[in-house]
Amino acid sequence: MMELFAPTAFLLCAALFAFLLAINRFRLYNKLKEPNNNLCATENTCCGGINSLKCELPAGKLPTRMPTVLPSDEYAENVVPLSVNYHFTRKCNYKCGFCFHTAKTSFVLPLDDAKRGLELLKNAGMKKINFSGGEPFIVKKGAFVGELVKFCKQTLGVESVSIVSNGSLVSERWFEQYGEFLDILAVSCNSFDADTNEKIGRQQGQKSHLISLRSVRRLCADYKVAFKLNTVVNTHNKDENMVEEIMQLNPCRWKVFQCLLIDGENTGPDALRRAESFVITNAEFDEFLRRHNDVECLVPESNEKMQNSYLILDEYMRFLDCTKGAKEPSRSLLDVGVDNALNFSGFDEKMFFKRGGKNVWSKADMQLDW
Numbered sequence: 001m002m003e004l005f006a007p008t009a010f011l012l013c014a015a016l017f018a019f020l021l022a023i024n025r026f027r028l029y030n031k032l033k034e035p036n037n038n039l040c041a042t043e044n045t046c047c048g049g050i051n052s053l054k055c056e057l058p059a060g061k062l063p064t065r066m067p068t069v070l071p072s073d074e075y076a077e078n079v080v081p082l083s084v085n086y087h088f089t090r091k092c093n094y095k096c097g098f099c100f101h102t103a104k105t106s107f108v109l110p111l112d113d114a115k116r117g118l119e120l121l122k123n124a125g126m127k128k129i130n131f132s133g134g135e136p137f138i139v140k141k142g143a144f145v146g147e148l149v150k151f152c153k154q155t156l157g158v159e160s161v162s163i164v165s166n167g168s169l170v171s172e173r174w175f176e177q178y179g180e181f182l183d184i185l186a187v188s189c190n191s192f193d194a195d196t197n198e199k200i201g202r203q204q205g206q207k208s209h210l211i212s213l214r215s216v217r218r219l220c221a222d223y224k225v226a227f228k229l230n231t232v233v234n235t236h237n238k239d240e241n242m243v244e245e246i247m248q249l250n251p252c253r254w255k256v257f258q259c260l261l262i263d264g265e266n267t268g269p270d271a272l273r274r275a276e277s278f279v280i281t282n283a284e285f286d287e288f289l290r291r292h293n294d295v296e297c298l299v300p301e302s303n304e305k306m307q308n309s310y311l312i313l314d315e316y317m318r319f320l321d322c323t324k325g326a327k328e329p330s331r332s333l334l335d336v337g338v339d340n341a342l343n344f345s346g347f348d349e350k351m352f353f354k355r356g357g358k359n360v361w362s363k364a365d366m367q368l369d370w
């Protein structure tokens with residue numbers, strides 16, 4: 001009798017366990033299908049849930065995986081993440097008053113996880129990756145972004161690999177080690193006047209931003225990396241005439257943005273910056289553009305063009321949806337896959353093409369005289 005009882009009891013227990021497991025998975029599946037749930041991957045860690053911007057994992061600790069169970073819908077099937085901006089850190093050594101990606105967390109993904117996410121994006125059609133921040137060169141003295149740049153170019157064969165930096169932490173040693181893998185280095189420069197830079201918050205201690213900028217320009221020429229400039233037009237620089245200095249620096253492109261308010265970043269009760277006093281009118285932006293009309297490489301980007309036409313990934317590899325004026329994160333693509341995360345990116349693909357998002361973006365195709 002006992003010989004029969006033991007195997008029967010074991011089989012019954014196994015069946016009961018399987019039944020409970022199936023119910024649990026079914027409940028989790030339904031929960032994940034709700035677009036606005038606040039579910040974290042596990043009870044104790046923040047993994048990229050919709051409302052988890054304020055919770056922070058200790059640096060170096062992995063968000064626990066979320067099962068990849070969500071079906072992609074029509075949107076994700078149609079949208080290809082051709083060009084992606086990965087803001088892998090929010091930390092920065094500058095304090096620009098209008099900053100729209102502020103240091104709300106100090107989290108940075110472990111290098112292997114970041115590489116895994118980049119590989120997923122490449123498999124989904126990514127051809128251009130831009131690393132941004134915060135300040136990308138602040139993490140491991142530039143070695144982190146260097147390894148990602150090398151991985152994307154050498155291992156994944158991504159057509160265009162670029163970085164946006166404030167230029168203050170870039171060294172020649174970095175160029176020696178990683179320069180060959182980088183297509184474009186974009187440096188932000190909002191003024192050629194030291195006092196204006198100080199008013200904007202664009203400097204660290206006594207170190208001159210303009211000296212750093214010119215040093216990076218020389219390094220880009222020496223190591224054959226395309227040099228680009230970005231400027232945010234705001235109340236402090238709107239009347240400046242930058243033509244001469246821009247011509248001297250001779251960037252391959254000069255992107256000119258209009259200062260933008262983002263709820264939770266540079267405006268609103270949760271924000272770390274107050275950018276209201278930096279905002280200019282459309283007419284003032286147009287006037288700045290008119291003054292610099294002779295600069296051929298100038299590419300203007302109004303707020304309307306900019307707001308939803310970038311695919312932005314945050315430090316957890318969550319797409320950020322800016323359509324409602326704040327940055328609403330998707331779940332991490334490391335947990336739910338690229339297609340599902342894309343559903344919550346708010347990306348306006350038509351505007352991406354309209355603003356010239358697809359351009360000559362590999363240094364091999366640029367025919368630069370450096």
Ligand code: SF4
Nearest residue numbers: 092094096099134166
């Ligand atoms: S340099 Fe860029 S990331 Fe740093 S504070 Fe200024 S705008 Fe923000």
